[in-house]
Amino acid sequence: MGSGEEFEPKIVAFLCNWCTYTGADLAGVSRIQYPPNVRPIRVMCSGSVDPMYILKALLDGADGVLVGGCHPGDCHYVSGNYKARRRLAVLSAILDEFGIDSRRVWFSFISASEGALFAKTVGDMTAALKALGPNPARALWIA
Amino acid sequence: MRTGVFVCWCGLNIGGVVDVPRVVQEISGYPGVARAVDYRYMCSDPGQQLIKDTIREERLDSVVIAACSPGMHEATFQSVAESAGVNPYRCEIANIREQCSWPHQNEPGEATRKAIELVRAAVEKVRGDEALSALSISVTRRALVIGAGIAGMQAALDIAEAGHEVVLVERLPHIGGHMAQLSETFPTLDCSQCILTPKTSEVGRHPRIRLLTNSEVESVSGYVGNFTVRIRRRATYVNWDLCTGCGLCTEKCPSKTPSAFERGLAKEPAITIAFPQAVPHKPVIRAEACRHFTSGRCGVCEKVCPVGAIDFEQQDLVLEEKVGAIVVATGYDLHPKAKVGEYGYGVYPDVIDGLEFERLNSASGPTQGEIRRPSDGKVPKEVVFIQCVGSRDQENGYPYCSKICCMYTAKHARLYKHKVPDGQPYVFYMDVRAGGKGYEEFVQQATDEGVLYLRGRVARVFQDGDKLVVFGVDTLSGKKVEIHADMVVLATAVVPASGAKELARALKMATDQYGFFSEAHPKLRPVESLTRGIYIAGCAQAPKDIPDTVTQAGSAAAKVLALFSAERLSHSPTVAAVDEELCSGCGVCVEACAYDARTLDVRRRVAVVNDVLCEGCGACAVACPNGATRQKNMARSQVLSMIDAVVG
Numbered sequence: 001m002g003s004g005e006e007f008e009p010k011i012v013a014f015l016c017n018w019c020t021y022t023g024a025d026l027a028g029v030s031r032i033q034y035p036p037n038v039r040p041i042r043v044m045c046s047g048s049v050d051p052m053y054i055l056k057a058l059l060d061g062a063d064g065v066l067v068g069g070c071h072p073g074d075c076h077y078v079s080g081n082y083k084a085r086r087r088l089a090v091l092s093a094i095l096d097e098f099g100i101d102s103r104r105v106w107f108s109f110i111s112a113s114e115g116a117l118f119a120k121t122v123g124d125m126t127a128a129l130k131a132l133g134p135n136p137a138r139a140l141w142i143a
Numbered sequence: 144m145r146t147g148v149f150v151c152w153c154g155l156n157i158g159g160v161v162d163v164p165r166v167v168q169e170i171s172g173y174p175g176v177a178r179a180v181d182y183r184y185m186c187s188d189p190g191q192q193l194i195k196d197t198i199r200e201e202r203l204d205s206v207v208i209a210a211c212s213p214g215m216h217e218a219t220f221q222s223v224a225e226s227a228g229v230n231p232y233r234c235e236i237a238n239i240r241e242q243c244s245w246p247h248q249n250e251p252g253e254a255t256r257k258a259i260e261l262v263r264a265a266v267e268k269v270r271g272d273e274a275l276s277a278l279s280i281s282v283t284r285r286a287l288v289i290g291a292g293i294a295g296m297q298a299a300l301d302i303a304e305a306g307h308e309v310v311l312v313e314r315l316p317h318i319g320g321h322m323a324q325l326s327e328t329f330p331t332l333d334c335s336q337c338i339l340t341p342k343t344s345e346v347g348r349h350p351r352i353r354l355l356t357n358s359e360v361e362s363v364s365g366y367v368g369n370f371t372v373r374i375r376r377r378a379t380y381v382n383w384d385l386c387t388g389c390g391l392c393t394e395k396c397p398s399k400t401p402s403a404f405e406r407g408l409a410k411e412p413a414i415t416i417a418f419p420q421a422v423p424h425k426p427v428i429r430a431e432a433c434r435h436f437t438s439g440r441c442g443v444c445e446k447v448c449p450v451g452a453i454d455f456e457q458q459d460l461v462l463e464e465k466v467g468a469i470v471v472a473t474g475y476d477l478h479p480k481a482k483v484g485e486y487g488y489g490v491y492p493d494v495i496d497g498l499e500f501e502r503l504n505s506a507s508g509p510t511q512g513e514i515r516r517p518s519d520g521k522v523p524k525e526v527v528f529i530q531c532v533g534s535r536d537q538e539n540g541y542p543y544c545s546k547i548c549c550m551y552t553a554k555h556a557r558l559y560k561h562k563v564p565d566g567q568p569y570v571f572y573m574d575v576r577a578g579g580k581g582y583e584e585f586v587q588q589a590t591d592e593g594v595l596y597l598r599g600r601v602a603r604v605f606q607d608g609d610k611l612v613v614f615g616v617d618t619l620s621g622k623k624v625e626i627h628a629d630m631v632v633l634a635t636a637v638v639p640a641s642g643a644k645e646l647a648r649a650l651k652m653a654t655d656q657y658g659f660f661s662e663a664h665p666k667l668r669p670v671e672s673l674t675r676g677i678y679i680a681g682c683a684q685a686p687k688d689i690p691d692t693v694t695q696a697g698s699a700a701a702k703v704l705a706l707f708s709a710e711r712l713s714h715s716p717t718v719a720a721v722d723e724e725l726c727s728g729c730g731v732c733v734e735a736c737a738y739d740a741r742t743l744d745v746r747r748r749v750a751v752v753n754d755v756l757c758e759g760c761g762a763c764a765v766a767c768p769n770g771a772t773r774q775k776n777m778a779r780s781q782v783l784s785m786i787d788a789v790v791g
Contacts, residue, residue: 012786025212028241036253039260039789040242041782042213048761048774053782060790076673077760078653078737087765119246 009063020068026115047080061138292320294681295472301700326504367676523629533636
């Protein structure tokens, strides 16, 4: 938890190298400020994000997981973002079944030129996770 | 593992927010870290020297640089590591500037915490990194250019002039593309044929250009430097080796049908040379129009041919060519007639499109360059030009701007005014987009010469006697406008050439939602496709005018030449790999791959990776149900440890 009383969620973000990771760089270059709650992990493509990574992060105690990819039609690898979108739709349905709120997992299309959108997404997600409260999975699974 | 961690201050860029000494202190005791040091500017020469010296002193086998984004200096630090004996693929970057100090300037405590975790994650990643070396690929120094319009010809000439062989494939029997149909060109009004024919004849006789007209690319396999292309050369029914191009057959042929080159405004014989300056200057028989093929009762051309070149038995030929690079220059078509019903195009003969107007203007066209309307051959005294027909029209056409229409409409209106001085041209426009050298002046000249510009859309065009009534609105005066015109010219949208989608599939290239070929990056890689070794030029990529097309074609040629200048090509080794013990040969990876890099070895019942085709996206590794496929240096175990490092 961060300083003070308020709950500070932790977000693990899998960012595609070509669009969202570069967009996140742009946010920094533009000095756009956003909450430091996010931990980016650079992946080559959102389509390479194994659902297991998301589960792992949630079970480890991350309060949210963000997957960022190129906009539809813009995937550097032709169709990886569509694969990611389908995979995450399936995963969300399963998460709810297992008592993990699927609102903890976000998938966003953020291009390399959308630094502001990246910052806004992290800000919105942080606020949403604060409203949801700490991820109970840690308490349930990690004694 | 002996990892060195090098934390950069980047002056105050990082050090002003992140507590760098604290990061160094925290990471020093981390498992596998042999040494952690900081420096004010790690990318500077002394900073690089510090890394090299530390690698040697500490006998490091891997390094983590905590600094700016990998996009900035990953390559720099990889080569520093390599020069001191560390495999460059065992060098990782922790991005603590763009993604930490800069966006969290007011929260130094949290930024420091985040930096520590990002560095830990990088240490975890490098722990699993394999020592790799770049893959090496041979290059066939021979190019394929698809499409022989101005784009394809320019690219072919530039490559051939630099000393390399070019296979130039054109679907039509002749080269020159749409430019051969144009009368004059903006913004200089010089004759299109006059500037084009020196190029067509140069292409036709160039010793290093293998010209295959009446031919189409059927399939492409292989990868950069090593493509194999199958080309179908359709039967012409004329033995071009014997034919002298005398034209006797075309004069005597009794079957006349509308000419595609003349956009249906004139007829041509079934055995035809499309236009007088055509290269190659050899006829083809259009089987669908030829009486010999349709009824079996003609053979006039065969009788009159003085050299016995007619060959009704000729078959298609399928050729195989090996090339190292491909330029796609397939050009454009105009938005089809059937889709602009409200303007009566295709119903009223005197409603024509821009290319038809070009033919009416052309000295070699159906009216020998006199402006005469198609229905009755009268010289039209009032001509309405309508812009943005199908372009910038979300509902009935395409949202994009076709880019060339403002200029060619101004040209058409001016040419009409020059030829019919007492005539009145009207132009309905949305905006005049005349960006380009000498373009705005050219449009201004049109208004000075008496072309009447009306800002607004036309609602309807209908026939009334021998007039075409044009109902529109002038949005500047707010008044309805009704013009009784003799002819209407539509600036119809530029769309991808027919067959572009099929070709994209054969080349495994991406297209946008309209079917134009997608460039690798809209700003920084505008002529490269996403497939290495395949480049795009001209209207195949997006609507553009002749100067832009020639520029892009030259740029595509330069890319091909750069590729050919390398002794061997290198390819990233961070590709997919298969643990054959775990592989069941199910083939899910084959379907997941967008690059045909994954195939099944049927005999051994295992999936294999073609390293040079693999782009390292990781899609197959996720899809693999057994965990048999992994992406090198991005293995599952690496990612899981990174997650632990940032969450744990």
